[in-house]
């Protein structure tokens with residue numbers, strides 16, 4: 001290796017904080033609270049993640065010292081707030097390795113990102129009657145319902161890639177499904193219910209060989225793996241700030257410049273126009289033409305702080321820790337008599353859905369909550385998955401890098417208590 005490069009690489013590795021889970025936990029104030037007089041064991045990270053002090057402080061700092069509306073004012077505070085907000089956009093661009101900040105549209109979250117694409121494309125020439133959109137059986141409702149709404153309006157057909165019993169996409173079925181009628185593929189990167197990590201690069205490459213653009217729902221991948229949209233070559237990527245240790249009400253849509261330029265605005269209002277007359281309105285450049293009205297300025301700044309927080313660590317080290325949690329929790333849970341894991345894909349993130357005999361998941365969740373253990377129970381906004389496995393609901397433990405093996409042990413003890421109560 002070229003010695004300059006060697007030095008550059010070494011420096012960037014050295015700059016990363018060493019990862020000590022117990023030290024890291026101190027950055028998240030909520031993790032030291034008690035629930036029902038027990039230390040909180042927070043295992044509902046697929047629903048939302050906890051926030052470090054730096055994120056909370058960045059938002060409080062904005063409101064205390066920088067609060068002003070952005071883009072429109074010439075005064076000191078407005079320029080300061082604009083700079084902080086636009087810096088956050090740059091951080092998002094780098095977080096997912098987009099080519100340009102123009103490709104980062106701030107939205108409320110993954111749901112709004114997908115709705116933006118579906119509503120905008122619906123108004124464009126992209127879709128015509130008889131066209132098809134391909135999604136999968138393991139999508140979150142956020143990546144089903146917006147397309148159904150579009151299908152109704154445009155007389156388009158929704159096709160669904162099936163999954164196997166392990167919870168993996170049937171890639172051969174996908175390959176048979178795609179045709180000249182396909183105008184979009186929209187699939188989840190990591191399933192929030194099953195934990196499956198999908199082979200999205202293979203899907204994107206295959207779709208592109210038919211000239212079909214691909215949207216990746218990255219709501220669960222952004223927190224767990226390093227995302228590189230240029231390497232994936234996806235055309236759209238959606239994620240939510242609150243699942244990457246940032247605030248709620250903010251997220252991002254990445255779109256390739258060629259698509260965002262071609263797509264008409266989805267909402268109209270202030271801050272997205274160049275000139276308005278009663279006869280005609282011309283729109284601002286991307287990404288601003290998609291950002292009508294006063295945005296979530298504090299949220300954007302908080303998301304930027306969350307990205308800074310995550311970036312201080314080597315993402316591979318965080319992933320190794322989560323993989324260890326997944327492995328340990330899987331082994332320990334499978335030792336419990338009558339427990340069945342739903343979603344046993346070869347490639348999984350640290351999300352475990354399970355059922356125990358005929359005990360209703362709501363009972364499991366309610367009972368272990370009395371010991372301060374927070375897991376999710378229900379359909380996880382993936383009702384078609386529940387239908388696929390013929391289940392009303394599952395219990396789901398989802399881990400973040402601040403979780404510990406001791407917390408897995410507490411979950412196991414809690415589940416034994418549940419079983420005892422139903423004996």
Ligand code: PLP
Nearest residue numbers: 109110111140142192219220240
């Ligand atoms: N997609 C997936 C895979 C999710 O897990 C979620 C949320 O759980 C969403 C989309 C929707 O995210 P949000 O509610 O933040 O818009």
